[in-house]
Amino acid sequence: MASEKSYLKGHKASGLKVGDKVKIVRKAKDFEKGWSTVWIGSMDGTVNTMGTITSDDREYGFMIDKNAYYPYFVLEKVVSKKAAKSTKPTTKKKVTKKVIKIIIIR
Numbered sequence: 001m002a003s004e005k006s007y008l009k010g011h012k013a014s015g016l017k018v019g020d021k022v023k024i025v026r027k028a029k030d031f032e033k034g035w036s037t038v039w040i041g042s043m044d045g046t047v048n049t050m051g052t053i054t055s056d057d058r059e060y061g062f063m064i065d066k067n068a069y070y071p072y073f074v075l076e077k078v079v080s081k082k083a084a085k086s087t088k089p090t091t092k093k094k095v096t097k098k099v100i101k102i103i104i105i106r
Helices: 004-013 041-046 081-105
Strands: 021-024 050-056 062-064 068-070 075-077
Touching (some): 021 062, 041 068
Antiparallel strands (some): 021 050, 021 075, 050 062, 062 068
């Protein structure tokens, strides 16, 4: 059985934060992976739906739309196609400029 400490490590590593849009991808088992609470029946209807993280209560998980706490491992961050497309070219340009600056300095 996983400990709360291992759950908190995964929770932090997930990179999820208040304001992120997420999809609830599956149900969780009670206390799965060290999660400090249980999955309640009213949460079943939220699987495969999207919501926004409204608070972070660490060992209890992320509050979605002020409704219930979900563990990080059932959440998938939703990134808009527009945001994903605009990120790639910008990153490439920045990397290219840094490489050029390094060559010029040497």
